[in-house]
């Protein structure tokens with residue numbers, strides 16, 4: 329087997345591997361993206377629920393405090409009638425005003441917390457709906473991906489094994505050149521000469537080079553796209 333034939337054989341296997349990768353398409357990327365979206369939603373729902381619980385506890389604590397303060401205010405009001413001096417009366421009235429101000433503060437906080445809790449509950453409701461749709465979609469895509477991967481994995485392993493063997497047959501400098509072109513030219517490093525043109529980019533190939541390519545004398549590359557050239561004998 330000539331040097332160029334070895335490269336052609338390697339290219340064939342690489343192309344088959346590329347076909348398998350294309351069969352899976354962007355499905356693995358999509359599955360990954362959906363998984364990330366799903367975890368972000370789950371986290372947001374969990375955080376929201378924890379905050380709702382916290383707010384609920386705070387609100388009931390405020391309720392208790394407000395009841396205590398109201399009882400105190402009522403008691404003080406009753407005591408007002410029993411007082412004999414203006415000084416005592418003023419002092420108690422001052423205490424009642426102070427308690428009422430405290431009550432107002434707690435009422436405002438309760439209102440704020442209740443609003444936050446309601447907004448969160450709305451958010452979680454819609455997030456849970458999104459999560460349901462997303463999870464369903466994810467399960468479907470994941471199943472599809474698994475089927476495709478199962479179908480192609482045996483073939484892929486076989487081809488990868490063959491590729492490794494073929495690579496051992498190719499000289500190191502040629503191989504690194506092959507790899508460079510492979511990544512620069514979308515996986516096609518070797519093309520056949522079509523008439524007088526490069527089968528990859530269409531550039532003109534001089535007759536002298538064509539005859540050498542035909543005779544498989546060394547390895548030739550296209551001046552324009554750098555791909556290896558070979559002659560396909562039908």
Ligand SMILES: [Zn+2]
Nearest residue numbers: 526529550553
């Ligand atoms: Zn070319």
